[in-house]
Amino acid sequence: HAEDEIAAACMAIGAAFSGARAMTVTSGGGFCLMVESVGLAGMTEVPLVIMESQRGGPSTGLPTRTEQADLLFAIHAAQGEFPRAVIAPGSVEECFEAGWRSFNLAEKYQCPVIVLTDQFQSSSLRTLDMDAIDFNAVEIDRGSTLTYEDLDRLSDGYRRFEFTESGISPRAIPGHPKAVFAASTDEHDEAGHITEEIENRRRMMQKRMRKLETATAEMRPPRLYGPPGAEVTLVCWGSTYGPCREAADEINAGGGSANVLQFGDLWPLPTDAVTEALRSCRRTVAVEQNYTSQLARLLRMTTGIQVDQTLTKYDGRPFAPEEIAAGLSVPAGQARR
Structure with a gap:
């Protein structure tokens, strides 16, 4: 156990420099302290993996509650410009895959990789069938x-x-x-x-x-769940995928028409595939647990496409499917909770 987050990140960099696969885990406040180390890894081209479990901020904020407010921070953390990858698993199965895949990306491209999860996802317990995770799919790519x-x-x-x-x-x-x-x-x-x-x-x-x-070229495009050409598309990332998926199922079961566009690979964003996916949607609603709709801003910055509506929540509690379904009845624009 390191004395602080700065030491933890530097120890991981040292281990990776010597050839080990190394990662460190923190929350938003700890990641703030690690930022200078992220730049160190970027300049020395050392593979570094950081798993950041987001919570309500700023400062100590809501230390035992959940939020998704660190997306843009993770993409731009540290001064200057250098490559890094940011991925956000949306389920227990995807968290397992993100573990080995983040190491592959870090070593292949010799850069920091940040895995974004949140307090809700990190503390959730779920029973899986033995075949829910394909252990044979695990690949180890140590790069050049x-x-x-x-x-x-x-x-x-x-x-x-x-x-x-x-x-x-x-x-x-x-x-x-x-x-x-x-x-x-x-x-x-x-x-x-x-x-x-x-x-x-x-x-x-x-x-x-x-x-x-x-x-x-290696980053994955957003994944569509539900009927193509649905009337409403819920755009989400990270742990909001679960309640969005359940909300879409409830809407469809009630005679409505909805699907889900889930973003797992957030940086670098595969812009062409993302643009094509967004343009195929009839009405887009970004569902995020932050105040400023950070994914929606990122999509507009990289593709020029603005989502039709944003549904945000920042009270430290995860979305419930019923909240999402109810939020769709709000006039186009932004619904905040």
Whole structure:
């Protein structure tokens, strides 16, 4: 147990740097303290996984209650620009998958990966059938990693931050005499040596950000539940998927027409697939547990599409399906609770 969240994040970075798969877990307040470490991992291109269980804020806020107010914070945490991935599982099964998948993304793209859940989901208990989780589907992808044999064959030295077309530089685990390099949080050249030279800075920024472009092709589009072409589409992410799904079932059983568009991969957002999914909807209602409809804002920022209505809740209690169904009767705009 680390003395604080800063130490926990730095310990995870150190473990990942040495070749271990490492993650740390926190809530929103703890993640605030970890932000500088997120930038450290971004600059040194060390795979780091952080699971952030959101609660009501700011500050201590509602320490035992739930909220979804950290989405935009997670996407933009730390100063400067660097690649990271943000995913948000919507069920127990998806939480299991997010565990191994977040490590794959972090090691493949050598960047921080933030798994967003919330207090409601983190403290929920659920019994699953044995076949609910496919353990055979688990994959381990450690990305572009040089073996000792690969390093033995190097003739012109090892460049940890080598410029590549994909932006992903071959990674070597410390310990081999040919894999000695500097890992600096200052801007650096291919060997890791500190420099503020103009052209190198441009190329390094472009190299790192190309990883984001490469990763976008791997991010999953939103998933549709319910009848295609429904009159109303509930747009959601994270733990609101459960009550949205139940609300849609109740609406359809009562003679209405509703489906659910669930977002699990939130950054980098696969913009083309998201745009196509949103344009196929007749009426969209974003259901979120925050005040400012952060997913709706993200969708408008990346696709230019504004949802037709937002339904938000921020009292620390999770949505009930009945609340969602009732919120659809509110005139188009924003319904807040």
